[in-house]
Amino acid sequence: MDAPTGSQAPRASQPAIPADPPQKLMVEKFADGAIACLKFTGTIDESFEGKKLGSTAAGDTLVLDLGGVKKISSFGIREWVDFVTAAKTQVRSMILIECTPKVVDQLNMVANFSGGGRVFSFYAPFRCDYCDSEHRVLLQVDKDHESIKSMKLAERPCPSCKEAMYFDEDGATYFSYLISQEKFELEPEVAGFLATKLNYAVSDLNRKLRVDKVIEGRTTYLKLAGDLDRTFPRDKLAEGLEGTVIVDLSSIGRIEPAGAAEWRGFVKMASPLVEQLYLASVPPAFLEKLGSAEDLGPRAQVLTLTLPYMCSSCGTTSGQLIEVAQHHEVLKFATAPELRCPTCKHAMQCVAAEPLMTLLPELPRPTASADVAKSIGMLRERALQAQRDRKPSSKSNVMSAVMPAAAPPRSSLLVPVLAGSLAVVVLAGGFLAYQRMTKSDAPKTGLGAVSSRSADARPAWITSDLQGTASCTDIPDKGLSCVGVSSVSARQDDANDEAADAAFDAVANALAVRIGSDPWKLSVLPIYKSARDAKLAAFDRDPSNTSARRDVREGRHAVGRVLRATSGGAIPAAPTGRYWEEYSGAEGKRYLAFAQVSLGATEIANLIEGYTRPATALGATTVSLFPLVGWRYPRLETGAILTRLGSGPLQDLGLAEQYIVVSVAGRDVTDAASFAKLVTDEHTELVERGGAFRLKVQASDGASREFSAVIKPKQVETPTPNDGKAPKPGTGTQTGSGGVNVWDRYGGGKGTGRDDPTQ
Numbered sequence: 197m198d199a200p201t202g203s204q205a206p207r208a209s210q211p212a213i214p215a216d217p218p219q220k221l222m223v224e225k226f227a228d229g230a231i232a233c234l235k236f237t238g239t240i241d242e243s244f245e246g247k248k249l250g251s252t253a254a255g256d257t258l259v260l261d262l263g264g265v266k267k268i269s270s271f272g273i274r275e276w277v278d279f280v281t282a283a284k285t286q287v288r289s290m291i292l293i294e295c296t297p298k299v300v301d302q303l304n305m306v307a308n309f310s311g312g313g314r315v316f317s318f319y320a321p322f323r324c325d326y327c328d329s330e331h332r333v334l335l336q337v338d339k340d341h342e343s344i345k346s347m348k349l350a351e352r353p354c355p356s357c358k359e360a361m362y363f364d365e366d367g368a369t370y371f372s373y374l375i376s377q378e379k380f381e382l383e384p385e386v387a388g389f390l391a392t393k394l395n396y397a398v399s400d401l402n403r404k405l406r407v408d409k410v411i412e413g414r415t416t417y418l419k420l421a422g423d424l425d426r427t428f429p430r431d432k433l434a435e436g437l438e439g440t441v442i443v444d445l446s447s448i449g450r451i452e453p454a455g456a457a458e459w460r461g462f463v464k465m466a467s468p469l470v471e472q473l474y475l476a477s478v479p480p481a482f483l484e485k486l487g488s489a490e491d492l493g494p495r496a497q498v499l500t501l502t503l504p505y506m507c508s509s510c511g512t513t514s515g516q517l518i519e520v521a522q523h524h525e526v527l528k529f530a531t532a533p534e535l536r537c538p539t540c541k542h543a544m545q546c547v548a549a550e551p552l553m554t555l556l557p558e559l560p561r562p563t564a565s566a567d568v569a570k571s572i573g574m575l576r577e578r579a580l581q582a583q584r585d586r587k588p589s590s591k592s593n594v595m596s597a598v599m600p601a602a603a604p605p606r607s608s609l610l611v612p613v614l615a616g617s618l619a620v621v622v623l624a625g626g627f628l629a630y631q632r633m634t635k636s637d638a639p640k641t642g643l644g645a646v647s648s649r650s651a652d653a654r655p656a657w658i659t660s661d662l663q664g665t666a667s668c669t670d671i672p673d674k675g676l677s678c679v680g681v682s683s684v685s686a687r688q689d690d691a692n693d694e695a696a697d698a699a700f701d702a703v704a705n706a707l708a709v710r711i712g713s714d715p716w717k718l719s720v721l722p723i724y725k726s727a728r729d730a731k732l733a734a735f736d737r738d739p740s741n742t743s744a745r746r747d748v749r750e751g752r753h754a755v756g757r758v759l760r761a762t763s764g765g766a767i768p769a770a771p772t773g774r775y776w777e778e779y780s781g782a783e784g785k786r787y788l789a790f791a792q793v794s795l796g797a798t799e800i801a802n803l804i805e806g807y808t809r810p811a812t813a814l815g816a817t818t819v820s821l822f823p824l825v826g827w828r829y830p831r832l833e834t835g836a837i838l839t840r841l842g843s844g845p846l847q848d849l850g851l852a853e854q855y856i857v858v859s860v861a862g863r864d865v866t867d868a869a870s871f872a873k874l875v876t877d878e879h880t881e882l883v884e885r886g887g888a889f890r891l892k893v894q895a896s897d898g899a900s901r902e903f904s905a906v907i908k909p910k911q912v913e914t915p916t917p918n919d920g921k922a923p924k925p926g927t928g929t930q931t932g933s934g935g936v937n938v939w940d941r942y943g944g945g946k947g948t949g950r951d952d953p954t955q
Contacts, residue, residue, distance in 0.1 A: 222264075223249070230256035231389045237264030242271035246279025253286040257386050260313065263294030268302055273309070276302075280311025291386065293317045294334065297365075303373040314380060320370070324354035324361035331355060341379040347371045385447075407433065408579040414439035415568070417575035421447035424455030424482075430462035434469065441470045442499075442572060444579075446477035451485050459486055467495040474499045474564055476572050477517065484552045487559070497562045499569060503532050503552075505544040516544075519569070520562050527556040529714040531721070542669070543709050550726040643684065643786060648778035655775050657792045664694075664739055664748070666702035674797035678702035680752075682789040683745060688776055691789035694749060696771045699791040700756030703767070704823040710800065713808045719839035720822050723854055727751075728827040754826030761833050762820055762867065764806060766799040811836070811868035813876045815844025820867040821856060829894055832856065834864060836871035845879055849891065849903045856894040882907040 221238040232255050260280075268276065284290055290313030295303065300318055302309050319332035331354065335344065343349055347367030354361040382390070405422035407429070416437060466473055478487065478501040487498065498520050505516050516535055523533040530553045532546030546553075657677055660667060668678040680698025685691035711717065731751055734744040759767050773792030778785055795803075810817050818836035825832065835856045841847050851857075857865050860874040875891070882889055886909030894900045 227255075231259070231386060232257075233259040233261055233389070235261040235264065239267040239269065240265060240272035240276055241267075241269040242275060244272055244275045244279070246275035246277070247282050250279040250282030251286070253283040255286075256288045257383070258283060258287040258290045258313075259386065259390065260290060260292045261294055262292060262296060262299045263319070265296050265299055268298055273302060273306055277306070277308055277311070280313065281308070284311045284313070289313070291316050291382070293390070294319065297321050297332070300370065300373070304369065315374060315377060316380075316382060318374070320349060321364045322349075322352070322354075322361045323364040324357060324359060326359035327354060327357040329354065329356050329361075330364070331361060337374070337377065337379055338381045344371055344374050347375065405429075410575050410578050412571065412575060412578075415571060415575070416441045417444065417572070417579065418442070419444045419447070419576065419579045423449045423452070424459060425450075425452040426454035426458060428455050428458035428462070430458050430465060434462055434465040437466050437469045439470065440472050440474070440568065441466065442474045442476055442568070442575065444476050444572070444576060445479060445482055446502075448479055448482050451481060456485055460491060463491070463493050463496055467493050470495060472497065472563065474562070474568065476500050477502060480504065480548060480552055483555060484549070487555045489558045489560075492560075497564070498559050499562050499564055499572075504547050505532075505535060505537075506547045520559055521564070521569075524559075524561045526714075527559060529718045530554055530556050531714060531717045532556075534709070545705065545709055547729055549729070550722055553722075553725075643779040643788065644781050645779070646777050647780040647785070650774070650776045655773060655790075655792075657773055658775065658790050661788070661790075663788065664698070664735065664745070666698040666752075668702050668706040671794065674800070676703070676706055676795045676800060678706060678793045678795075680791045680793075682787075683739065684779075684786050684788055686784065686786060688778070688787045688789070691776060691787040692774065692791070693753075695774075695789040695791035696793075697749065697752035697756045699771055699793045700759050700767070701752040701824075703793050703795065704755050704759050707800070707803055707807065708822070708824060711804055711808055715839060716808045716819060719854060720819065720825070720837055723837070723856075724822075724824045724827045728824060731827065750830050751827040754830035754832075755823045758821060758826045758833055759823040762806075762823065763803060766795070766803050766806075768793065806867075809868065810839065811872040813872035814846050814879060815842040816840070816846045816851070816875075818857065818868040818871050820869075825856070828897070829856070832858065832894060834858075834866045835894065836865050836868045845889065845905075846875070846891075849889065849905055851891070851893060851903060852895070857891055858894055858900055859892040861890050879907070883910065885909050 221236065221240055221244050224235040226233040280290065290311060292310060292313050292315045295315055295318035297319060303315065315337065317334055317336045320335055322331045322333050324331070333352065337344065349363040351360040351362050405420060405424065405428060408419040410417040416439060418441065420443065463473070473496040475496060476499045478498050480502060483501055501518050501520065503516055503518055518533060520527065526533050532548065535544050536542065537544050657679060661681060663681055664683045666678065666680040668676055671677045678699050680695045680702060682691040682694040685694065728751065731747045735748045738744060760769060771791040772794045776787055776789040778787055807820055807822050810819055816838055817840040818838055821832060821835040821837060835858045838851060838853050838855045838857065841851060841853050857871055859865055861878050863874055865871045865874060879889060886907055888904050889907050890902060890904040892900050892902050
């Protein structure tokens with residue numbers, strides 16, 4: 197049967213790509229556990245160092261996605277054969293997917309072009325004479341084996357005009373290599389990897405839920421792999437359960453609303469039957485949708501969960517397995533544990549979304565014994581071995597993605613990062629892109645030859661030239677060196693400013709990582725984290741996007757401005773190191789700039805102390821404005837963040853925690869201490885003379901708002917003849933010998949908030 201087109205297979209039919217100027221080769225890497233995929237886009241020529249890339253491959257299965265290959269030169273063929281020859285010695289198997297017609301031609305003509313790998317899918321060229329268009333149709337060796345074997349493809353509707361289009365090649369020639377290859381199906385874990393990581397439509401059955409069950413003594417281990425949808429067999433799964441039940445969720449994919457409802461039904465049915473229900477390796481999506489206290493019920497407990505972390509130093513993004521019992525004291529503050537990067541050993545930052553982080557305090561402390569936790573690896577390996585011993589049926593190719601107990605943590609860096617002539621660009625989603633430079637002696641920027649520079653050589657403090665990035669490294673005596681790299685700019689001053697802002701933002705982020713105060717993390721982190729993560733992720737996905745680049749530049753510029761304004765002189769007004777390079781080409785002069793900001797241990801300690809030192813007044817506790825808040829509120833420069841709000845005038849005014857007080861009665865709040873003094877002095881004076889108690893506050897996204905309430909002055913009784921009569925109604929209650937009547941402790945009425953008309 198021919199490969200489906202249209203809605204049946206989203207990637208199956210694509211317009212033929214017109215001839216374009218040769219595009220430099222881009223290699224993107226996707227990885228999860230023992231499976232990796234290299235996606236090639238552009239022209240494979242002599243600049244592709246195949247042997248070097250192939251020798252760094254590692255793991256069990258290497259998938260080569262060739263759907264973006266536009267051209268392969270003669271010297272490129274040599275480099276490619278070197279690549280696959282080296283790679284096949286490093287991995288158990290190689291699979292080629294989405295081979296373009298250019299690749300199929302080389303498979304037919306060049307010995308060992310596949311390197312012993314197997315072709316799973318390829319594009320066949322089709323032509324429509326009615327609308328004079330060319331298209332490519334994706335075929336798979338499992339579904340389309342009979343058509344490939346017959347070397348004939350039936351006509352099919354043209355995606356453009358819906359008329360019939362025909363296979364535009366000689367079948368005997370085009371299929372000469374493919375007919376020599378036996379039919380095969382992807383292993384379930386590989387199919388699942390392609391479906392979840394690359395959104396590759398392998399088969400409608402590949403993500404069907406699979407359940408593997410292992411019983412050891414009074415412990416039942418259930419391994420679930422696939423999508424959670426309405427077909428989830430909650431009744432069959434719950435039937436007969438008893439004792440201790442461990443559900444391994446590491447391979448759960450998409451979660452549909454109907455599947456979530458079925459899962460809740462399973463938990464409700466299983467809870468009365470079992471002694472304890474433990475959830476292991478809970479992925480972020482599952483925890484966010486089904487990790488609330490109501491979803492877990494009285495019996496279910498999360499033993500381990502996966503949180504995404506990013507290392508700003510080396511660019512590694514990886515999912516880290518967190519033991520809830522070990523880190524419960526940290527998780528209960530909606531804070532992720534502090535972990536070190538497995539690649540470069542620097543501190544990592546959790547990049548989980550805010551809705552996920554807010555669920556962490558709800559997780560109960562697991563009651564599982566150490567033996568239960570240790571048994572998970574053994575039970576997982578037994579389930580995996582059972583899968584290997586059981587040959588999958590061709591009629592029910594369901595996914596099973598079990599991680600071996602000895603496999604490393606899930607990471608975007610399955611194989612080592614290439615050095616030398618490869619520049620690394622960190623993209624959203626945890627994969628890396630490698631781009632080969634045009635000249636081996638040129639700086640590794642992909643911009644060509646340097647026509648001018650600010651110094652004879654790059655300073656030693658520059659360790660990366662990834663455009664638009666920033667990173668920090670430890671220096672002797674517990675100091676810190678943060679370096680920002682600009683994007684390519686047509687102006688030198690513009691590139692310098694962008695690099696400086698990136699460096700200052702890196703400093704602020706390094707300070708946030710070093711802050712150990714749980715109350716600070718609970719109050720301040722949520723204000724800026726989601727805004728910062730979203731803007732950086734959008735920029736990572738498409739650095740050329742003007743809007744995304746503008747958002748990042750605006751955020752970093754705001755952070756740098758706040759950092760300098762609130763650091764008390766600990767932060768230099770300008771970077772401690774600068775360097776720029778000029779490149780000349782067909783597009784004119786372009787500039788790439790670098791900036792360094794260095795801090796000593798004393799400055800770091802003082803900054804952390806200044807940003808976390810609380811100040812209390814009128815029932816409210818505040819800390820000084822933290823620079824990273826600039827990602828959400830770029831107009832702010834100083835202020836005080838309300839971290840705790842008890843009963844008192846400010847609560848009556850209508851303020852709330854995480855509001856940022858900008859001014860009191862028109863006077864700017866520079867930090868937490870100035871807030872405490874200003875608000876105390878102002879309130880004391882108004883109690884004496886009366887007037888409006890006014891605070892300007894950044895309460896949410898948008899313009900700041902003004903909150904105010906009228907405070908009535910103290911009332912002094914008019915002397916009256918001492919006739920022994922009681923005071924007249926409305927004159928208040930006399931207190932002390934001064935005859936002062938206090939009408940309203942807080943000023944007679946609740947506050948009202950309104951948008952600040954000056955904004």
